[in-house]
Amino acid sequence: xxxxxxxxxxxxxxxxxxxxxxxxxxxxxxxxxxxxxxxxxxxxxxxxxxxxxxxxxxxxxxxxxxxxxxxxxxxxxxxxxxxxxxxxxxxxxxxxxxxxxxxxxxxxxxxxxxxxxxxxxxxxxxxxxxxxxxxxxxxxxxxxxxxxxxxxxxxxxxxxxxxxxxxxxxxxxxxxxxx
Amino acid sequence: xxxxxxxxxxxxxxxxxxxxxxxxxxxxxxxxxxxxxxxxxxxxxxxxxxxxxxxxxxxxxxxxxxxxxxxxxxxxxxxxxxxxxxxxxxxxxxxxxxxxxxxxxxxxxxxxxxxxxxxxxxxxxxxxxxxxxxxxxxxxxxxxxxxxxxxxxxxxxxxxxxxxxxxxxxxxxxxxxxxxxxxxxxxxxxxxxxxxxxxxxxxxxxxxxxxxxxxxxxxxxxxxxxxxxxxxxxxxxxxxxxxxxxxxxxxxxxx
Numbered sequence: 001x002x003x004x005x006x007x008x009x010x011x012x013x014x015x016x017x018x019x020x021x022x023x024x025x026x027x028x029x030x031x032x033x034x035x036x037x038x039x040x041x042x043x044x045x046x047x048x049x050x051x052x053x054x055x056x057x058x059x060x061x062x063x064x065x066x067x068x069x070x071x072x073x074x075x076x077x078x079x080x081x082x083x084x085x086x087x088x089x090x091x092x093x094x095x096x097x098x099x100x101x102x103x104x105x106x107x108x109x110x111x112x113x114x115x116x117x118x119x120x121x122x123x124x125x126x127x128x129x130x131x132x133x134x135x136x137x138x139x140x141x142x143x144x145x146x147x148x149x150x151x152x153x154x155x156x157x158x159x160x161x162x163x164x165x166x167x168x169x170x171x172x173x174x175x176x177x178x179x
Numbered sequence: 180x181x182x183x184x185x186x187x188x189x190x191x192x193x194x195x196x197x198x199x200x201x202x203x204x205x206x207x208x209x210x211x212x213x214x215x216x217x218x219x220x221x222x223x224x225x226x227x228x229x230x231x232x233x234x235x236x237x238x239x240x241x242x243x244x245x246x247x248x249x250x251x252x253x254x255x256x257x258x259x260x261x262x263x264x265x266x267x268x269x270x271x272x273x274x275x276x277x278x279x280x281x282x283x284x285x286x287x288x289x290x291x292x293x294x295x296x297x298x299x300x301x302x303x304x305x306x307x308x309x310x311x312x313x314x315x316x317x318x319x320x321x322x323x324x325x326x327x328x329x330x331x332x333x334x335x336x337x338x339x340x341x342x343x344x345x346x347x348x349x350x351x352x353x354x355x356x357x358x359x360x361x362x363x364x365x366x367x368x369x370x371x372x373x374x375x376x377x378x379x380x381x382x383x384x385x386x387x388x389x390x391x392x393x394x395x396x397x398x399x400x401x402x403x404x405x406x407x408x409x410x411x412x413x414x415x416x417x418x419x420x421x422x423x424x425x426x427x428x429x430x431x432x433x434x
Contacts (some may be wrong), residue, residue: 014253015328016420017328018250018418018419019405019419021253022246025246025249025370025409029232029241029246030239030240030241031234031236031237031238033239034236034237034238035239036237036433037239037425044264046286049246050245052243055249055253055256057251066218068219068220070222070226070230072230073230075194076226076230076233080198081198084198086204099222109235109236109237111232113253114235114237115231115235117235118235120232120234121231121234121235123228124231124232131217136247140232142198143197143233144232144233146198149199167190167199168190171189171193171194172186172189172190174193174228175189175369177210179223
């Protein structure tokens with residue numbers, strides 16, 4: 001992938017330059033839609049999330065500070081929060097019902113396996129590999145699939161208190177490894 | 180409560196980024212981020228280090244209609260907010276002033292008009308949006324604006340005659356580039372948004388018949404944006420603003 005200057009595009013947005021937003025959109029919409037779709041699981045909803053997130057990016061670009069963060073992480077975070085807001089507000093139980101047919105259930109890639117193959121994912125993959133498989137799954141179910149702690153507890157058949165303890169210990173171990 | 184121990188702060192930041200906090204706790208973190216730079220750094224750490232797990236998902240095909248929707252929404256928002264409010268609050272003014280100094284005649288004209296407009300606005304504050312049948316003659320000196328949004332001095336003159344004929348005169352040589360055009364817009368009704376007066380011909384000088392201009396009044400916004408060769412496809416400005424300024428009532432003498 002050719003390098004794209006996210007920070008400059010965001011600074012353009014902050015100045016009211018729609019062309020800068022368009023450049024950012026052309027470069028990242030497909031990725032951001034994939035992030036949203038993985039969490040909300042329905043194309044129509046994911047498109048709504050992407051729409052709202054792009055408007056958010058436009059309106060909040062003035063608060064982005066390149067000295068304090070990476071542009072791509074910043075926009076991804078906006079999309080994830082939008083998507084999470086969507087699923088938490090809607091109450092997702094029905095969407096997670098296999099019979100309700102989550103659109104991506106069948107071909108959803110395993111993020112841990114995909115990380116091993118991706119260029120910039122080697123380090124995260126290595127650190128996640130140090131965690132017990134269940135604890136690794138907890139982190140990825142939360143981050144990639146956007147599941148809440150109680151949804152994770154249901155999914156893994158593990159008590160909620162145990163999930164919470166795993167999250168804490170996994171984060172401390174990851175911080176140490178990724179720093 | 181936001182903890183003070185580094186390890187607890189890392190865990191809180193991580194749970195926030197993972198999306199595991201309930202809405203009250205997440206809102207508390209968001210409020211704290213504005214003033215707590217250390218917490219903001221810890222949040223950015225997780226956002227950046229976990230990003231490859233998202234990136235590994237690849238991409239999904241985006242419907243081409245999606246951008247059209249976004250653009251429409253942005254146009255509506257800009258109308259509601261008013262175009263000029265989208266600018267950063269601290270716009271460096273020295274660039275405009277120094278450019279104006281290099282153009283003393285324009286500088287004098289701009290200053291005189293600005294002063295006249297200020298007096299007019301002070302006397303007649305309710306006439307900012309004048310009725311369409313106004314008999315007054317107007318000028319708008321549009322300030323050029325570069326790609327960074329900074330104003331670079333007077334760049335375009337719009338003259339509106341007594342009968343509503345609009346003349347557009349560039350004050351400098353402007354080439355939109357191949358496949359692009361310059362499009363002239365005016366805004367008199369925030370609810371309706373910018374209305375196109377047409378794509379400008381090469382060179383930019385044009386004389387528009389009176390019926391083209393539906394309304395004219397003091398303070399009415401004129402702007403020229405960079406658009407596709409055939410003009411904006413959505414009837415709203417899509418490209419960046421190259422020149423922008425407001426109409427001001429002129430003296431009754433001829434130019």
